[in-house]
Ligand SMILES: Nc1ncnc2c1ncn2[C@@H]1O[C@H](COP(=O)(O)OP(=O)(O)O)[C@@H](O)[C@H]1O
């Protein structure tokens with residue numbers, strides 16, 4: 211139960227990151243490949259302030275967010291006028307710098323030894339995990355409501371126009387750089403806030419949590435779910451993280467001997483699904499006009515189908531290995 | 545609204561200037577034409593005037609009823625906010641916006657595109673919607689509630705976006721290339737009305753000289769980056785340089 215709650219909380223963090231990336235890349239065309247950097251900055255900064263300086267969670271969160279907002283604003287100023295490839299490289303570099311500093315600045319982060327223990331912010335009711343989950347849930351729902359409204363708003367229309375043709379938007383009196391800079395600063399800071407909320411979730415922080423695969427997971431989810439749809443990131447995370455990580459790891463009927471294989475099979479299925487989507491539906495599962503009703507029907511169908519497929523597939527594979535093992539044993543005996 | 549150019553030059557890597565205007569003024573006569581052979585620098589001049597292209601040397605300034613604004617320090621969007629926009633020779637558009645949304649974008653003030661507006665909900669602006677209906681009644685699209693389909697529709701939409709923006713001065717770079725004749729006529733009629741009612745001054749780059757002679761009060765002739773002659777259509781038609789360099793006589 212505790213593990214499931216942890217997984218679901220982590221899932222919400224991923225949904226939040228995908229929502230922010232949707233604004234950056236899906237709406238504005240800013241390819242932020244340093245997602246883990248912003249998230250990791252928030253997580254470590256909040257962690258360090260709480261553990262080393264005994265700051266309260268709220269103070270740590272506010273301080274971290276203000277600092278990250280300033281950093282994102284500065285970074286945005288430097289890179290948002292550049293070509294997309296340059297933005298991509300610069301954001302990767304940013305996340306690499308964050309990861310490096312976490313290892314080298316041992317006086318604050320404890321380096322590879324790890325930093326802990328970070329306690330949950332709300333400790334009122336003996337149900338801190340559940341409360342923390344509820345906070346994350348509220349956060350993600352709030353963000354989702356805002357996103358849906360953004361899509362129907364004038365600001366959303368402007369963002370899409372900037373993504374499509376920035377020069378043309380500027381020639382119609384739109385300060386495109388300012389719009390991008392603001393949106394980037396806000397969403398990057400929120401990625402840091404999600405990091406801050408993940409600190410307590412993980413309780414003990416180590417540098418190997420700040421790895422590019424987190425960035426990739428968020429990107430894959432968004433591209434898979436549909437980068438231009440308000441719900442694309444969320445659906446993508448449900449499918450990748452929800453089905454593959456939580457469902458399979460928790461419930462799939464795999465015998466313990468073969469459990470070590472699950473992560474590899476998972477990666478393989480991840481990749482296969484992504485390739486299939488990119489081949490047959492390049493906009494992602496949801497394109498920009500997909501209606502909510504279709505999403506509901508489609509996702510229920512898809513979830514049922516994939517769970518069935520994955521479970522059947524895994525049990526087949528498991529059976530195959532078992533019979534292999536049995537045969538090998540027989541051979542040994544003989 | 546008038547545009548002044550002083551020692552305005554633009555050179556690319558080769559060094560030889562593609563445009564070189566020691567002194568020039570556009571927009572004194574309501575509806576003006578800018579003609580010249582391909583590669584003369586007409587589009588370059590329009591890009592320099594709207595700050596889409598940065599000049600190598602010189603200044604551009606914009607004179608309205610009250611002020612003289614030097615445009616050099618400004619960015620593209622600042623120039624548009626002063627009331628100067630241009631239509632594009634090459635097809636430009638927002639591929640994910642419908643015709644109506646594209647027009648709404650152009651008609652909406654940047655001050656209304658806020659984060660707070662996302663929360664408070666942005667009711668439709670009736671004046672803007674009425675304007676859009678007016679344009680879509682006058683100009684027929686195959687699917688007026690959907691997307692611009694053909695190149696011609698995209699080109700027309702580009703012009704309508706500029707119109708609904710309500711500029712004080714409009715530069716049109718080969719607006720009719722790719723438009724059917726009846727649409728061209730309707731566009732020119734509309735432009736004529738707006739100029740007559742003093743809503744805007746317009747400068748048109750065109751290869752269709754009949755159109756220029758018919759509509760323009762004043763014509764500038766550009767060749768190899770320099771304004772070689774300017775005058776009324778009658779004078780320009782009679783001019784020997786223009787005839788030799790352009791009309792192949
Ligand atoms: N980006 C550029 N780099 C180099 N040369 C250019 C560029 N843009 C335009 N030119 C050159 O400038 C000259 C003028 O081009 P342009 O202004 O498009 O002419 P026009 O619109 O009168 O046909 C042409 O010789 C063209 O090759």
Ligand SMILES: [Mg+2]
Pocket residue numbers: 586587588633717
């Ligand atoms: Mg041209």
